[in-house]
Amino acid sequence: EVHLVQSGAEVKKPGESLKISCQGSGYRFTDYWIAWVRQTPGKGLEWMGAIYPGDSETRYSPSLQGHVTISADKSITAAYLQWSSLKASDSAMYYCARLGSYATSPIDPWGQGTLVTVSS
């Protein structure tokens, strides 16, 4: 069975850095894209970007490029989402999710989510 297990909730201050993780299991990690999606009460579900762990090809949503970095370590079947300087507006639930062999594929399954709270 395919599983994506995310790291735990985080509480950070504006300006701090953060890296959250997503551990994949139950499938060939290098053959499927991994996406990051955020959810907020105000903006709903928002696609952030995706990475292909096989060769680390990465694609970002134009609205978010430059603010976050997506990476992966195929040796430990993990994907990451990181910020160098958090803003209060980064407070959200973040989901990792498996796509298909193309970056434009439906999502199945989703990780359980990582809640990030940024507050002074």
Added chain:
Amino acid sequence: ETVMTQSPATLSVSPGDRATLSCRATQSVSSDLAWYQQKPGQAPRLLIYGAYIRATNIPARFSASGSGTEFTLTISSLQSEDFAAYYCQHYNNWPPTFGQGTKVEIK
């Protein structure tokens, strides 16, 4: 960016009744359209992909149709576990985008 618009925002339905949810795209997304269900405190779950194909283990009371810019999700006879939020998402071009969701609540 392709904008997805869902209607209605909230749908009040009695158990056993039919629910019809709509999703519209600002440009054609062909059949590259998925529907997800999300219950409070849970991650979304894939229901439909390819505009009408039920995902694994999804009950037959969930059906979907459409192509291009107009899509519909129908729940034929609502069960208690079906009261949740539903999101459409296109994956035709970059970036994939989601609708703002339809909440199906008990009438």
